[in-house]
Amino acid sequence: MKSGSHRKNAFVLFEVLVATALFGSGAVGLAIALNSAGRTAARTQIELRMINKLQSALTEAHKQPQIEEEQYTSDPDIDGVSITTEFTELKELETEEGALLSQMWLVRCTAFRRNLRNEEVSVSAETYRYLPLYQPR
Numbered sequence: 001m002k003s004g005s006h007r008k009n010a011f012v013l014f015e016v017l018v019a020t021a022l023f024g025s026g027a028v029g030l031a032i033a034l035n036s037a038g039r040t041a042a043r044t045q046i047e048l049r050m051i052n053k054l055q056s057a058l059t060e061a062h063k064q065p066q067i068e069e070e071q072y073t074s075d076p077d078i079d080g081v082s083i084t085t086e087f088t089e090l091k092e093l094e095t096e097e098g099a100l101l102s103q104m105w106l107v108r109c110t111a112f113r114r115n116l117r118n119e120e121v122s123v124s125a126e127t128y129r130y131l132p133l134y135q136p137r
Contacts, residue, residue, distance in 0.1 A: 046079060046113075047121075047123070049079055049081070050079075050081050050111045050113065050121075050123050051111070051123060053077070053081055053083060053111055054083065054109055054110075054111040054123055054124075054125050055125070057074075057083040057085060057109045057111070058107065058109040058125050058126075058127060061085045061087070061107050061109060062107050062127055062129055067087050067105055067107075067129065067131060068087065069087055069088060069089050070086075070087055071084065071085070071086040071087070072084070072085055073085075076113070079113065080113045080114060081111055081112070081113045082111070082112055082113070083109055083110070083111050084109070084110045084112070085107070085108070085109050086106075086107075086108045086109075086110075087105055087106070087107055088105065088106040088108070089104075089105055089106075090104040090105060090106055090128070103130060103131035103132060104128060104129070104130055104131075105128070105129040105130075105131060106126060106127075106128060106129075107126060107127050107128070107129050108124060108125070108126040109124065109125055109126070110122055110123070110124040111123050111124075
């Protein structure tokens with residue numbers, strides 16, 4: 001009679017081991033998912049800061065009273081983000097009727113940084129600028 005009780009105890013022990021293994025693997029899966037979510041959130045936050053800096057740089061460059069054909073790059077900020085601003089005169093831009101549009105400029109800003117794998121990550125934005133628009137009167 002003792003051997004039946006002994007088998008029952010061994011079966012209970014086996015159930016406990018299986019349950020512990022299942023809970024353990026579930027906990028590992030949860031930890032991996034939380035880690036991945038945290039890395040994604042951090043990456044998204046850095047990308048949002050890049051986009052905000054890009055918008056600010058584009059607005060600042062767009063409103064300059066005097067423009068000449070040039071390109072310049074800012075020093076990296078605390079997040080390692082640099083902004084390259086480029087002004088290009090559009091000399092052959094025409095309307096649908098064929099009239100030449102003079103004093104039109106392309107303003108392009110590119111924000112870039114290096115990620116943890118030392119790969120360059122960049123985001124660009126551009127706009128057109130009619131030079132007399134922001135001239136002091």
